[in-house]
């Protein structure tokens with residue numbers, strides 16, 4: 237299974253080669269992999285910013301624990317969850333289902349109400365947590381797609397979310413920077429690439445019932 241080999245090849249890249257850039261064709265494939273991510277009800281409650289502008293990356297590095305991956309990577313993917321509940325997310329989704337799957341809106345009304353009811357029952361903290369979980373699933377697709385394309389990546393939570401929201405003007409769009417992923421190519425002198433993977437043994441990780 238080639239996927240397993242790719243997953244063994246990938247690692248959380250600590251040092252990127254600044255001179256190597258991801259080409260447009262591969263970038264489109266990565267975007268499509270994110271687009272195809274699973275999400276609860278299919279709502280995709282997130283937006284992804286892809287930043288390649290060097291000055292902006294430099295600014296973001298200062299609020300990302302000065303991690304060099306932010307500036308050295310080819311592109312910085314900023315996964316943002318929608319921070320506020322809004323029935324429009326549901327209405328837009330149902331409209332898309334109706335258009336794409338050629339189903340009359342009336343037939344989807346029950347489902348539409350059920351989703352709204354379920355979302356409405358969440359308090360603010362539950363909403364944040366839930367919409368962020370969806371966002372992480374999309375991020376995971378990016379990491380897997382990168383591995384298949386032999387593109388390096390590093391998932392990063394070590395950044396100041398509030399500062400990202402300010403710098404990127406996310407608040408006014410109802411968005412919140414949730415997790416980020418610099419993407420590019422490993423530097424030859426990134427020694428972490430030679431470290432053995434540390435994972436729990438199968439017997440500890442799984443229980444066959």
Ligand SMILES: Cc1cc2nc3c(=O)[nH]c(=O)nc-3n(C[C@H](O)[C@H](O)[C@H](O)COP(=O)(O)O)c2cc1C
Nearest residue numbers: 246247248249250303390391392393394395415433
């Ligand atoms: C949500 C998340 C946040 C992470 N944050 C950081 C980070 O801020 N900086 C970093 O260098 N690595 C970060 N990592 C990378 C992990 O440390 C790494 O994935 C883990 O140690 C397993 O190693 P591997 O990915 O090389 O197999 C993060 C990983 C995840 C999934």
